[in-house]
Amino acid sequence: xxxxxxxxxxxxxxxxxxxxxxxxxxxxxxxxxxxxxxxxxxxxxxxxxxxxxxxxxxxxxxxxxxxxxxxxxxxxxxxxxxxxxxxxxxxxxxxxxxxxxxxxxxxxxxxxxxxxxxxxxxxxxxxxxxxxxxxxxxxxxxxxxxxxxxxxxxxxxxxxxxxxxxxxxxxxxxxxxxxxxxxxxxxxxxxxxxxxxxxxxxxxxxxxxxxxxxxxxxxxxxxxxxxxxxxxxxxxxxxxxxxxxxxxxxxxxxxxxxxxxxxxxxxxxxxxxxxxxxxxxxxxxxxxxxx
Amino acid sequence: xxxxxxxxxxxxxxxxxxxxxxxxxxxxxxxxxxxxxxxxxxxxxxxxxxxxxxxxxxxxxxxxxxxxxxxxxxxxxxxxxxxxxxxxxxxxxxxxxxxxxxxxxxxxxxxxxxxxxxxxxxxxxxxxxxxxxxxxxxxxxxxxxxxxxxxxxxxxxxxxxxxxxxxxxxxxxxxxxxxxxxxxxxxxxxxxxxxxxxxxxxxxxxxxxxxxxxxxxxxxxxxxxxxxxxxxxxxxxxxxxxxxxxxxxxxxxxxxxxxxxxxxxxxxxxxxxxxxxxxxxxxxxxxxxxxxxxxxxxxxxxxxxxxxxx
Numbered sequence: 001x002x003x004x005x006x007x008x009x010x011x012x013x014x015x016x017x018x019x020x021x022x023x024x025x026x027x028x029x030x031x032x033x034x035x036x037x038x039x040x041x042x043x044x045x046x047x048x049x050x051x052x053x054x055x056x057x058x059x060x061x062x063x064x065x066x067x068x069x070x071x072x073x074x075x076x077x078x079x080x081x082x083x084x085x086x087x088x089x090x091x092x093x094x095x096x097x098x099x100x101x102x103x104x105x106x107x108x109x110x111x112x113x114x115x116x117x118x119x120x121x122x123x124x125x126x127x128x129x130x131x132x133x134x135x136x137x138x139x140x141x142x143x144x145x146x147x148x149x150x151x152x153x154x155x156x157x158x159x160x161x162x163x164x165x166x167x168x169x170x171x172x173x174x175x176x177x178x179x180x181x182x183x184x185x186x187x188x189x190x191x192x193x194x195x196x197x198x199x200x201x202x203x204x205x206x207x208x209x210x211x212x213x214x215x216x217x218x219x220x221x222x223x224x225x226x227x228x229x230x231x232x233x234x235x236x237x238x239x240x241x242x243x244x245x246x247x248x249x250x251x252x253x254x255x256x257x258x259x260x261x262x263x264x265x266x267x268x269x270x271x272x273x274x275x276x277x278x279x280x281x282x283x284x285x286x287x288x289x290x291x
Numbered sequence: 292x293x294x295x296x297x298x299x300x301x302x303x304x305x306x307x308x309x310x311x312x313x314x315x316x317x318x319x320x321x322x323x324x325x326x327x328x329x330x331x332x333x334x335x336x337x338x339x340x341x342x343x344x345x346x347x348x349x350x351x352x353x354x355x356x357x358x359x360x361x362x363x364x365x366x367x368x369x370x371x372x373x374x375x376x377x378x379x380x381x382x383x384x385x386x387x388x389x390x391x392x393x394x395x396x397x398x399x400x401x402x403x404x405x406x407x408x409x410x411x412x413x414x415x416x417x418x419x420x421x422x423x424x425x426x427x428x429x430x431x432x433x434x435x436x437x438x439x440x441x442x443x444x445x446x447x448x449x450x451x452x453x454x455x456x457x458x459x460x461x462x463x464x465x466x467x468x469x470x471x472x473x474x475x476x477x478x479x480x481x482x483x484x485x486x487x488x489x490x491x492x493x494x495x496x497x498x499x500x501x502x503x504x505x506x507x508x509x510x511x512x513x514x515x516x517x518x519x520x521x522x523x524x525x526x527x528x529x530x531x532x533x534x535x536x537x538x539x540x541x542x543x544x545x546x547x548x549x550x551x552x553x554x555x556x557x558x559x560x561x562x563x564x565x566x567x568x569x570x571x572x573x574x575x576x577x578x579x580x581x582x583x584x585x586x587x588x589x590x591x592x593x594x595x596x597x598x599x600x601x
């Protein structure tokens with residue numbers, strides 16, 4: 001009697017676990033499918049002719065009648081808009097900002113953690129405090145400064161304010177200060193100069209964090225919106241996000257075009273994301289871990 | 292910590308040479324810092340100070356910004372009497388009130404789910420995080436069509452369940468919720484990966500010990516998971532408050548603040564004041580008020596969620 005009850009209770013628990021497990025998977029994968037719907041929707045609509053797009057019914061699978069698939073939106077973008085130039089501009093700005101950030105942020109973080117000089121505590125304090133300055137608070141005076149420097153409609157006008165961000169300094173500071181001082185002392189005894197300590201000891205050790213930071217900054221600056229919108233008023237100078245929105249506002253009635261430009265505008269970063277997903281995610285997790 | 296240790300640690304034998312009375316290491320330290328500090332000073336510190344100056348002035352000639360007129364606190368006084376400012380504040384607070392809890396709670400649920408014994412963790416993580424790498428321009432273009440009343444995907448499927456589904460971006464009651472919902476899709480992956488890392492760093496033995504005491508499920512979540520993840524929760528809540536408070540592109544692209552100004556926000560109003568109406572002093576004053584509000588929010592956040600579990 002007792003034997004059977006305990007057996008059935010084990011079975012009930014097993015079933016309970018199985019049910020719970022199935023529900024968990026259903027929830028997580030259901031959510032993943034829902035989150036992916038906008039991608040499939042955008043992709044499929046970017047290839048559909050305008051008549052189909054005006055139909056309230058979404059066509060996940062194009063109907064067989066007529067000409068269900070068209071490249072017209074993509075052709076229009078490549079022939080009649082500056083989308084290629086915008087991509088190049090975006091690449092130059094994002095890559096330039098990233099390169100500068102990695103180089104000068106690692107230099108200052110190196111100086112603040114591995115060299116000893118008076119006032120460095122104060123400098124780090126000011127950099128830390130600047131985290132409290134919300135980005136948008138500065139846009140009015142920053143615009144005047146960038147304009148006074150003659151940097152409106154130039155790459156530098158977008159790049160330099162992006163490079164001023166303290167995030168990279170902060171992350172690298174956290175990492176550099178935990179590198180054991182013994183490595184460095186041994187190298188100094190071998191006659192390493194400061195430059196050699198930086199390039200041959202600190203940088204190689206920091207490679208994983210530097211590449212994560214670089215990828216994150218590349219993504220971040222590729223996607224930046226408000227600041228490029230202010231600085232780049234000339235159509236040939238636009239970055240992709242600005243060009244996209246401008247195209248949208250100028251052609252409000254062409255849904256296929258919006259979808260095609262959304263695809264073209266996100267494709268480069270999506271490829272980078274698929275390849276370097278791990279590093280981009282790690283850069284976000286580092287921010288969380290130091291917070 | 293690093294700094295004090297180094298200062299306490301004293302001089303390094305190799306650095307005792309001096310050049311013109313300055314230690315070599317001091318000169319090197321300053322030289323290595325200068326590139327960043329120059330950019331930091333010109334493009335971050337200087338604008339913050341200049342903004343304060345601008346907020347006490349008006350610019351009567353919008354084409355010649357060297358002409359300034361001292362007006363004292365007038366910009367601030369006007370701001371606090373400005374109904375558009377209060378309306379934008381209301382819109383911003385509504386957006387924050389919807390988006391931040393959803394971003395935090397959904398991110399936490401996703402992280403705790405993926406942390407369990409699930410097949411295909413990497414695929415799930417890749418999908419959940421992916422919208423974060425999109426630019427807000429793409430997000431608004433795509434969701435603009437999904438929300439469309441005439442051919443939008445959402446209302447087509449809702450039409451099977453309810454008659455006359457509402458126009459999400461044209462209804463004064465729903466527009467902020469619609470913008471917030473879209474924003475959650477876009478940004479929840481950021482919180483998700485931070486929570487996932489925090490959950491994975493909790494030692495499993497804590498749960499084993501709790502299990503021996505009969506604490507599982509909700510009790511384990513309340514007594515182990517939440518306290519152990521407290522730092523990351525505080526961080527995520529703060530970051531999202533600050534980010535969502537500065538919402539701009541969503542109303543700028545999708546609604547221009549409408550319908551009936553119900554989706555206006557503070558940064559969007561700041562943008563219009565300074566860059567459409569050329570009221571630079573007014574815009575700069577609004578920037579400073581924005582910072583004051585954010586600092587108050589940060590302090591309240593720390594008081595409410597920072598200390599609660601001690």
